[in-house]
Amino acid sequence: MSLLETNLIILNNGQKAKHSYTDYWGRKIYILGDGNKAVLLDDEEFYSITSNYGEPCCPLKKEYQPKDIEIYRFENQVISLEDWENYFKPIEENESDKIFPFYKDAWEYAEDKFSNKPYQHIWSIVNGESGHLILLNGFHKVNVLDYLVCEIPWGLGEDSDSGVYLEVNYEDI
Numbered sequence: 001m002s003l004l005e006t007n008l009i010i011l012n013n014g015q016k017a018k019h020s021y022t023d024y025w026g027r028k029i030y031i032l033g034d035g036n037k038a039v040l041l042d043d044e045e046f047y048s049i050t051s052n053y054g055e056p057c058c059p060l061k062k063e064y065q066p067k068d069i070e071i072y073r074f075e076n077q078v079i080s081l082e083d084w085e086n087y088f089k090p091i092e093e094n095e096s097d098k099i100f101p102f103y104k105d106a107w108e109y110a111e112d113k114f115s116n117k118p119y120q121h122i123w124s125i126v127n128g129e130s131g132h133l134i135l136l137n138g139f140h141k142v143n144v145l146d147y148l149v150c151e152i153p154w155g156l157g158e159d160s161d162s163g164v165y166l167e168v169n170y171e172d173i
Contacts, residue, residue, distance in 0.1 A: 009040075013063035017046070023054065032064065040066075084135065084168040088123075089151035099125075099146045103139050106147035113149070120153035125170060135168035 009017045015033030022028055028040045029049070038046040039056045046065055047056040059065075084090075091098040091113070100106035103122070110118035124140040124147055125133060133145070137154040155164050 010067045011046075011063065012065055012067050015064075017066070027056070038064070078134075079166065079168045081135075081168060081170055087152060088154065090123075091149045091151065098149060100149070101146055103147055106149055110149045114153075117153060117155070120155045121149050121151070123148045123150060123154070123168075133170040135166075135170045137164060137166040 009030065011017060011033070017030040017032050017038065020029045020031045020037065023039075028043075030038050030040060030046070032038055032046075037049050038060060039049055041047055041056060044066070046060045048058050048060060049055065050057050091109075098109070100109065106122050107118060110121045114121050119138065122137075122139060124136045124138065125145045126136055126140055127143040127145060128134040135148070139147075154166055
């Protein structure tokens with residue numbers, strides 16, 4: 001089951017859409033914050049649903065579309081360092097990565113910069129089992145070398161974030 005089926009999706013207007021069920025044709029049906037149902041087509045755009053047959057009808061207005069759908073596409077796969085940098089935007093100072101040797105330092109920096117859910121901006125640089133360096137979202141303790149902080153959070157600030165696992169191939173340092 002993907003994040004698109006387990007997490008709440010934040011919409012452009014700040015409302016949340018929660019996965020309700022997957023229909024017979026494999027389309028994901030969501031309940032929007034206002035109680036209406038919508039279908040997510042191609043994992044990227046919400047459409048209204050016809051009342052008589054439950055078929056997709058018209059795309060919803062921009063404010064009712066998913067805000068950060070890319071987060072869901074990255075789930076359960078290894079992301080390239082380039083994709084990670086382009087999407088999550090690591091904090092940089094003086095043209096070098098802002099690397100923190102201790103979680104406490106990364107936490108304090110993220111808390112100062114992002115007052116709401118600072119942990120969602122923290123990534124751990126880990127010496128992976130294969131001997132290559134990888135980035136993992138969140139706070140990790142085993143084989144951790146340093147921590148990074150990014151502009152874009154890796155989660156949505158919900159309890160379901162505990163199931164988010166993102167891995168980045170970080171060997172191209």
